[in-house]
Amino acid sequence: MPKIASSYKILFFLLVFCAFGTKSVAQETDETTLLPYLKSLEKEYNVRFSFVKEEVELIVLKPFSKTEKSIEIILSYLLENTPLLYNRINERYITITSKENKGSLCGRIIDIETQLPLEGATIISENNSFNTISNAEGFFYIPEQTKNINYTISYVGYSSIKKNTSKLSNECSALLLVPSVAELETVMIQNIFTKGIDKNLDGSILLSTEHFGLLPGQVENDVLQIAQALPGVESVDETISNINIRGGTHDENLLLWDNIKMYQSGHFFGLISALNPDITKNITIYKNGTNARFGEAVSGVIDMHSKNTISSEIEAGIGFNLINGNGFLDFPISKKLGIQVAARKSINHLWESPIYKNYTKRIFQDSEISNIENTENNVSIATDETFSFYDFSTKLLWDISEKDKVRINFLTIDNSLDFTETLETNSQSKTSELNQSSLLGGVSWNHRWSENIETTALLYGTYYLLDATNKDIFTTQEQIQKNEVLETGVKLDVNIRLSQTLKFQSGYHFSEVGIANTQDVNLPRFRNYEKNVLRTHALFAGLNYMSTNQKTSIFGGVRGNYFSKFEEILIEPRLSLHQKFGNGFAVEVLGEFKSQSTTQRIDFESDFLGIEKKRWILADEENTPIIKSKQASAGFVYSKKGLFINVEGFYKIVDDINSANQGLQNQFQFSKAIGSYTVKGAEFVVNKKTKSFSTWLSYMYSKNDYEFERLETSTFPNNLDIQHSATLAGSYSWNALKIALGLNWHSGKPYTIPLENFETTTEGGIATVQFDTPNNRRLPDYFRADLSAEYLWKLSPSIDAKINIALLNLLNTENTINIRYAVARDENNEITVNQVEEVSLGITPNFSFQVLF
Template sequence: MSQNFRAQSNPTYIGLNTYLNILEGQYDVVFSYGDDYIKSSSVAYAENLKNLKQYLNYLREQTPFKYLVQSESNILVIQKPFKKTICVNVINEITQEPLTNARLKIDSYIYKSNSKGQFQIPIHSKVINFKIFAEDFITQQYTIDTSLERECYERYISPFYQELDEVVLTNLLTRGIQKIASGGLEINYKEFGLLPGLVEPDVLQSLQALPGIISSKESVSYLNVRGGTHDQNLFLWDGIKMYNTSHFFGMISAFNPYMTQNVRLIKNGTSAKFGDGVSSLIDMKTSNTVADSLNVEIGSNLINVDAVVEVPLSYNSSLELSSRQSINSLWESPTYNQYFEKIFQNTEVTNFGSPSVQQNDDFCFFDTALNFKYQITDKDFLKVNMFYAEDQFALERFDVDGTRVNIRSSNLEQTNFATGLFYKRKWSNKTTSHFQFYSSLYNLNADNTNLRNQQRLDQINEVRETGFKINIETQLSKQFKIENGYQFNETGILNSEEINDPSFFRETQNSILTHSLYSQLNYSSSNSLLNLSLGARANYFSKFDKFRLEPRFNLSYEFTDDLFLEILVEQKNQVTSQTIDLQTDFLGVENRRWVLSDPESRPVVESQQISAGLNFIKPNWFINLDFYYKAVDGITTQGQGFQNQFEFVKTHGRYDVKGFDVLVNKSFEPFSGWVSYSLSENNYKFEDLSPSSFPNNLDIRHVISTGLSYENNGLKLSAGYNWHSGVATTLLSENQDQLPQQIRFESPNAERLKDYFRLDFSTTYTFKLFRSVKAIAGVSFLNILDNSNVYNQFYTIGDNESIHTFRQNGLGFTPNVMFRLRF
């Protein structure tokens, strides 16, 4: 073949149908072909050809098709004659999952795997030789004797050895949940099965099925990992820290699961390249794969409608866009009403109690995300992304008092806007660099106006963060890899309150610069029995003018073919946290404010954690046992949500939590069953309080979860039972004044609310609606038995100077329905 017909020395492969579309636009011709056999073929993109004739000659040599010129504007594409076609199924050797983004090269022809990881290859000889290659996998050569008749030949492909520190051990609970050798857990939403009570895969609700993770308030904005508060989790969306993680005040996550490819949860042993998040890392990633065809999906449930569109812009770039909008402005569904009742119970929204009062309320949420992906060369990749989420709530209340009408207007708005730029460069097979620049902006605004007396209260909480990160990975040998990097963050937080009558204004505005250097050495033995990571992160906080060193240790050792040992150790610091000044802040609905650590009044939050665990793995069996101890220092009373004698006390202290998690998972196709149990003890230590030591507000001693899922021929069923012992609570003292000005309490958190239990069910069915349209329909039921689960109890002094008891309940029986189309 002449030089003119050669592809690039480092070729970029695109779908043949995409390539033909490019030529159609360039030369004003039409290619006529059958989609079924064209869409499985790929071709190396060639840019140096001068005319259509050269392109056609190139395609004749590089693809298994004939290109017959019918007229000046019409070209017929037909298959070259072959004796027969065989099926080859390519499988990830580690995860045992089909690889849907692989390429197969036989002679000069290149094929692309379908959604099942399969190739349909026309052959002309008894024995064939071919290569299979995919991004981040080792290119491997295979031989097949086609005289050995099989329905589909299976071939396995291995990840690059530098990725072995993230080996997947097994799927957990349902398809798509995986445990990695470094101690973390990962959920792949492209391959996700079904969990009880979730008709769709909510990004953060899915995590609560895992041991050691619970939301005591049935809210994804109160996610507690091993006894920590929600703000002690580091939430990253494509590497950008997110300061608001939910819609509908915690009822659903703010991140569209159909845009999110996977989520990784690290409870301990975090890589040194991550700082912050003293309780956990929750790392959400969108896809980095450049689309070579148009993909569209739209769907709706009883809360929102959404759409995701992925469109190729050229052979090496594509754009992905998602959008989601609440539907309660059109119809307030039973699901919406259940959510609304739970959220606004015992707040100003529902506590009016007079028959003369009428009110109108309006709530909506919206989110959108955009990803631009550009594979510049086979070594250079660029990604630009944007995320925006918004929640709005408006309330107008009319109180008729004789001839006077008192009108009260309240508004609450939350927004979260994030942008990022990511650039990856492969300098060689051993060295890769990553650069990222990002910006995150969070706003919470509330106003409360009494129109009769013209009194207005405005409250604002704003977080602005910008930063960049450089990470360099170098494979020193087959056993050793080293990561080094630098990260810079500038975080600014504003809090303000203003009252017009009587005139009052308070504003605090602080910022902090964080410089971080880190290094981590990863070792994997030649037999892969031992994986070890040693790392450290040095943080310099400008406001404190001091360095904080964070050591990291992660060991995984395979004793036998079935038994693995894990030992994880880490130390972390964080300078942002949430606080509650008054329970009635922001209408009592979202009363937490972000604040920065301060040398005078608010120390840096610091955690130390160690855990040891055993993993027993056999075909269709997984048993995990983890013991852990975590100490977190620098917490404040304002950040704990006290509603007892310490509600207005301002001091700082610590908490210590120790416990263990057990998970047993048994798969017996097409079923998967599991049971998990967690035991923990979580205690505060505040030197300035009396008593100084008492149970944590999040001290839930016993947690049991069990479930069973079924998946076969497009039908998915999942049922589960959740139980945990009662949350710690403080009771009233029997010795109260006749007309109390202040409530007296018994010992803090000395008693328990009643035990919590909930039975959930969900089912979905996937079927072909048309030739190229797939439909998914489903239904779910939360709390089938409609059990009354009290998760909080508190007391206030009413207008008549009597003490009132309030209880907050979880969701009652809550149905949901979904329908989705994929084109």
């Protein structure tokens, strides 16, 4: 019996041994996926693997079967049996990369404080020979042949750094980024449309021109033209001086250059931007949910900034296009002192290019120069116009210490037109003049009290002058018109980082605005001079919250304005909420109250030679009240794997507008009724991007109506009621070549026709047009195709040449952008009604060449 029991024990032991032995062999021979195997190796050998999950999770292999094995032997085995490279940086860290990157230079971007990798950092060379982003583990790769080239690493919320590829190798050396507390940076969702356009978590759009991609029709990075690529931002008459954000007028937008308000935005009376693209580096555009530090605008905010850091070496460029010559210089005098200078000047005094002639034809139609309406004198008149413009800017940067930085800014803008009329019968001639200029300057001081607290103080001044002298060729009458604006002020900003997730901002803004308007006629003698001054004190405060997982961001604040002249206080809350839900989905909620005390009005269509008809005026709380607005919007965002979708609905009310400020060209042209307008609509954007190609479709629907209780017809469509607007565009880049093509379409804006069979009426011997229901007709649909191309030619290791070609209105479509009616007399001295029609630019080619040092 004991022998039998003993035999059972031996048999049981053998079965257990075989079972475990089989299991052990299976463990060493069965296939497994690489990801869990790496996790087991990390525990066993106390190492840390860095890799992109998508590159390793689908790889299948047999684990190494040797019982005694070092980590080096295992890495050699993995190198032979997987399509990956294994680089041991030190005793603990091992990087895993695709063999496709073999032979590439490698770097890894790390947060200096947390030592965690940064995904999505941009790496861009100075000569544009390469650009890439860091992956989930912070790695980036560039071709090995790109040696001794300077490049910049940028990441939102961190200070950018400049490096040279000579210090890179295939060992993926670490590059440390320092969190920036100089400003309350917003966090980017995704680059959209083209490189350099980013949507931020607070709902704003960031434009970065330093390494900008390409948009259709552009030969230079005209920031105010670029802004019109965004849904909800357009110009109904193709001009920079009439940008409409969600149905608002241009004067309802706040334009800032280095935190200084601008009252003039365009050269060539609005066809090109007055901001030199060589100095304008970053632009933030708010359509809603505006930061509490911004006031004086009931529609949008366009916040433009020049480069704010001292360069490590001299950067310069010189070039020209078919409109102007340009140049810039960024000169570091020392490590603590630098200067930036940029200038542009029109070249039509040397050569009147085809684009200059197109611009001239476009801007001077429906003006005194085109002489459309004055047909009473049947006399031959020869006309000649001399036009020029320039802008000049300079900035002094002084880093007194690591904690103190001083910046001095200066910008001047000038447009000048001489219009000469000559009677062919006796050669008598007279010259009318129009000058439009701006002068801006400011001194700012930034002091960092600690890593978490900083203050910035700005003392600034801005001056604007519109001056016209109109001389009648048939009489001795002369009319002088002037519009002057002088604003001086002080801004103080305080930023405090309360924790890793919470930031506090506060500040104070004092401004004194004086606006003068002059009208002086010598025959019959008439002079009218008005000047108003308004002082405003504003306090603001806000909290910015960003969760540690960056899924929840809330930007909230309040601004209080005190208008001392009226003893009136206006409180303006602001809110922006962005919540991510995973898988690329997120929702946005935005809201704001805003106000403004400066607006523009049109007295007569012939004001200022009929070219720049608008004049700035100040609120007086009688005929011109302070304008107030409320806006709310909500939508969702999808952003994943190069696909971006944004749908947003909005509702906007603007109260206390004056009908005289709306540019009405009907029976209410000379009325001064107080009312409001309401805009409701939705915006849709879809953008698909690959490494070389980007295509996008944007669409906006809106309904925009006036409400003036005192007018006979109290409710009617807004002058800017563009109900449907769409853009379809794409851009392609291949090495140093970029190409962009785009289609723009929108429905026509409203206009008013004369009353059928009763076109005119006469009162007191004066004939006027008798109009039908206001804004009861619409212009034909607008359609335009644009094309552009850019090539970067490397002349030497330190000199590049950039060539741009653009075709505006490629199909030469004739678009009617405005129709109005005016009384005239025919050859029989009969009173008639003339239809005055403004058309858009025809096909307009442009070319630019720039050498960059």
